[in-house]
Amino acid sequence: MALKTLRELGERGLIERILRLITPLPSNPLPPWEDASALELHGDLVALLKTDMLIWSTDVPPGMRPRDVGWKTVVMNFSDLAAKGVRPLAFLASLGLPADTQLEVVEELTRGIDEASRHYDAYFLGGDTNEASEITVAGVAFGVGKRERLMRRSGAKPGDILAATGLFGDTAASFKILLEGYEAPGDLRRRLLRAVYHPEARVREGVALAERGVVTASIDSSDGLAMSLHDLSRSSGVGFRVEHLPITEEAMRFAELHGIDPWKLALYGGEEYELVFTVRPENLEEARETLREVGCSLIEIGVATRDRRLIYIDGGMEKSIGGGWEHFKSRPPPAPQAA
Amino acid sequence: MALKTLRELGERGLIERILRLITPLPSNPLPPWEDASALELHGDLVALLKTDMLIWSTDVPPGMRPRDVGWKTVVMNFSDLAAKGVRPLAFLASLGLPADTQLEVVEELTRGIDEASRHYDAYFLGGDTNEASEITVAGVAFGVGKRERLMRRSGAKPGDILAATGLFGDTAASFKILLEGYEAPGDLRRRLLRAVYHPEARVREGVALAERGVVTASIDSSDGLAMSLHDLSRSSGVGFRVEHLPITEEAMRFAELHGIDPWKLALYGGEEYELVFTVRPENLEEARETLREVGCSLIEIGVATRDRRLIYIDGGMEKSIGGGWEHFKSRPPPAPQAA
Structure with a gap:
């Protein structure tokens, strides 16, 4: 029997299959694969974490400048915290870069990331650089919110x-x-x-x-x-x-x-x-x-x-x-x- | 004048150039580009964050199974928190995957990630899937520690x-x-x-x-x-x-x-x-x-x-x-x- 590929399954199907294999966090403030992940911290405070990746060949349309790519990576990740009602405090990025990438491209990416982080009153704390076959920016957003204030995907009632x-x-x-x-x-x-x-x-x-x-x-x-x-x-x-x-x-x-x-x-x-x-x-x-x-x-x-x-x-x-x-x-x- | 590429500059040189462009976090518990990033939370508590990426073509040697790749991505990220003396609580991953990837490969990756997270008493909270030209796993480790207990790279004295x-x-x-x-x-x-x-x-x-x-x-x-x-x-x-x-x-x-x-x-x-x-x-x-x-x-x-x-x-x-x-x-x- 031929093995299933992701093309046949689609992202939604894939996520369902992945979720079956994950040990659930006890008393999870947000269900898994909400817009962001949450974890109890101290008192009623919860940590909110989100990671989303931007990949040059699939996510960067023609004409987009590296600075905008950096900006957008922050927006993608912060938007998911915003949807849960949590203010982002920090951003990190793992950069995958081909060895023949020009320094200026990475500098512009960095400027875009720093600019967007500060625009939303957060800080870019750094991350990691790696050699890759195409430019890949894996962003991480971190914020802290109150458990009882978290907005969820569930909760809409008929008539809302x-x-x-x-x-x-x-x-x-x-x-x-x-x-x-x-x-x-x-x-x-x-x-x-x-x-x-x-x-x-x-x-x-x-x-x-x-x-x-x-x-x-x-x-x-x-x-x-x-x-x-x-x-x-x-x-x-x-x-x-x-x-x-x-x-x-x-x-x-x-x-x-x-x-x-x-x-x-x-x-x-x-x-x-x-x-x-x-x-x-x-x-x-x-x-x-x-x-x-x-x-x-x-x-x-x-x-x-x-x-x-x-x-x-x-x-x-x-x-x-x-x-x-x-x-x-x-x-x-x-x-x-x-x- | 020809623009510099990363090959000429090397990772260390690149990181120095990136650091010049980042707005520094006031009262940073750890200097930028330490093994992990830190952020003040509440009282003397600090959040520790680390992101590191595993890229199939450069980081996966022959014979390594997808389950081991998942395991290793967790180890790479948790090790940096360990070096700062902080217990990891959670792991997230952004997965970059080609559309023709077999479901079983992603399932094994997930099993390896979940297994390693639990091995270190942490939880895999999910993340994101993306279409990419090669398998890329951007991991995120999160933990909480006490500011005055953080171990740093600085601090060694002659005679130690x-x-x-x-x-x-x-x-x-x-x-x-x-x-x-x-x-x-x-x-x-x-x-x-x-x-x-x-x-x-x-x-x-x-x-x-x-x-x-x-x-x-x-x-x-x-x-x-x-x-x-x-x-x-x-x-x-x-x-x-x-x-x-x-x-x-x-x-x-x-x-x-x-x-x-x-x-x-x-x-x-x-x-x-x-x-x-x-x-x-x-x-x-x-x-x-x-x-x-x-x-x-x-x-x-x-x-x-x-x-x-x-x-x-x-x-x-x-x-x-x-x-x-x-x-x-x-x-x-x-x-x-x-x-």
């Missing part, structure tokens, strides 16, 4: 309002430009690409929401809005009905320009780092006010349902929300340009 | 005894067998290779030494004994005189068999995870007793000197200790067999 810290679609449009040859006028192109080259993590937003305790379930949207909804749905045992198209003006213009379904851009992007969360209707105004205080608008996009289906309303029609980006199964982007 | 938690040479001999075609009788070969395939980290030893507060400087020997001595020397501002050849019986037999200088095997191995440390002469017996209580023999190998040279005594002659393994500059081992 579904909301986000921002709008979607820019990265999906950008990948069409960068990887599929779509065109866009200079200014629009620049604004779309910025979402890919220089994303932001919603750290202040996540921490503020957690401190108020108004969120019932939370995740970041790094695998795309659709996948975030699938994950919240599976963890909370609810469905979602997305009633308002959460798309940026820029992505909408791009969709119109090319006759693309704007829903596709909003749902299936990935590498967007908004928080997707649920609140009870009676707490919606408090959540909105909490985000406003840190300079962010709460975007109301739908509602959690008892019925576990994931649907969106397009011109009065109910349509089904499919899966999002998945490693191994999805077609990888083409190889990037050299640094 | 230089000691280790074990003997050296097995991995250097093993790499000659695995990578250069040297031969050894079956039983000797098996015992030598075990050091490469299934190393141990000195966690109990490091924690016990730190609790007693008898160590003046400490490092692990993952880059080889010679490099450990260079690092202790540079950080502490002392030299070392290695008076007793710290070599295993097996490596000595292998050296005799092939007419190899046994000092070369003992000094320039790497991927051995002994602790190399210094103690004041008046504390030597207490350190010896401390290690004995956790089932380990203290190996006295030399003395710290005011004169900053690194020398060893071979048949009454003083000889100089050169550098050890260094990424980018050193010749990498040949590509391993497929899993």
Whole structure:
């Protein structure tokens, strides 16, 4: 019998298989393979840890500068702490580098990492360098939070309002430009690409929401809005009905320009780092006010349902929300340009 | 002017350049790029973090099973916490995997990681999977220690005894067998290779030494004994005189068999995870007793000197200790067999 490969299994299937083999931590503050891992520290304090890897050949689109790559590695990791409502304190990186890498590339990577760490009020504490066949940055985020304030993927109840810290679609449009040859006028192109080259993590937003305790379930949207909804749905045992198209003006213009379904851009992007969360209707105004205080608008996009289906309303029609980006199964982007 | 590559610069040079670009953490409990990174938590508690990456093409010798690769990734990371005297509590891993990797390979990797984590009384908390061109395991170790008990690379004074938690040479001999075609009788070969395939980290030893507060400087020997001595020397501002050849019986037999200088095997191995440390002469017996209580023999190998040279005594002659393994500059081992 042929052995299964990861391509057949997909990332979700792989993670399920891995989880079966891991000895569970007793009294785990977060279930395994949440957005981040947690561990009891002292009193009600928990350590939050996240590691996520950026790999040049699969994760770096054409035109992205090494400094932006460093920045993005921090954002990827901090975003997962933000989704749990925990402030990152420190960042580490293991760098895998080919021997013929130019020093300047590594210096720029480092500048990007340091810059992003400080931007979120954390420190880059160092890490390790290793010889590798392609540039690989394994990032580590560390933070400390209060156990009873942790936001989880589970906890959404039917009737809860579904909301986000921002709008979607820019990265999906950008990948069409960068990887599929779509065109866009200079200014629009620049604004779309910025979402890919220089994303932001919603750290202040996540921490503020957690401190108020108004969120019932939370995740970041790094695998795309659709996948975030699938994950919240599976963890909370609810469905979602997305009633308002959460798309940026820029992505909408791009969709119109090319006759693309704007829903596709909003749902299936990935590498967007908004928080997707649920609140009870009676707490919606408090959540909105909490985000406003840190300079962010709460975007109301739908509602959690008892019925576990994931649907969106397009011109009065109910349509089904499919899966999002998945490693191994999805077609990888083409190889990037050299640094 | 041509831009410098990492091959010209070497790992040490690279790290110096990176350190110049990093905003320093105020009141850092450990200087940057020590064996691990530290961060103040609460009261006198500090968080210790380490990340180190294992890359299939450069770090996995022929014949090593995926389960051993998982084990070793934990040992590599826990060893650095042990060298600082801190007990690891948790392990995380970012896995980079080609899409055609067999599920069984990842399952065995996971079993090795879980097994090693539990062996050292810690838990594997999960991490992340990513698509990559070769198998890459970025490990993260996390532990909590007391600030005033942290062992550092600095602190050795002239006259301090230089000691280790074990003997050296097995991995250097093993790499000659695995990578250069040297031969050894079956039983000797098996015992030598075990050091490469299934190393141990000195966690109990490091924690016990730190609790007693008898160590003046400490490092692990993952880059080889010679490099450990260079690092202790540079950080502490002392030299070392290695008076007793710290070599295993097996490596000595292998050296005799092939007419190899046994000092070369003992000094320039790497991927051995002994602790190399210094103690004041008046504390030597207490350190010896401390290690004995956790089932380990203290190996006295030399003395710290005011004169900053690194020398060893071979048949009454003083000889100089050169550098050890260094990424980018050193010749990498040949590509391993497929899993």
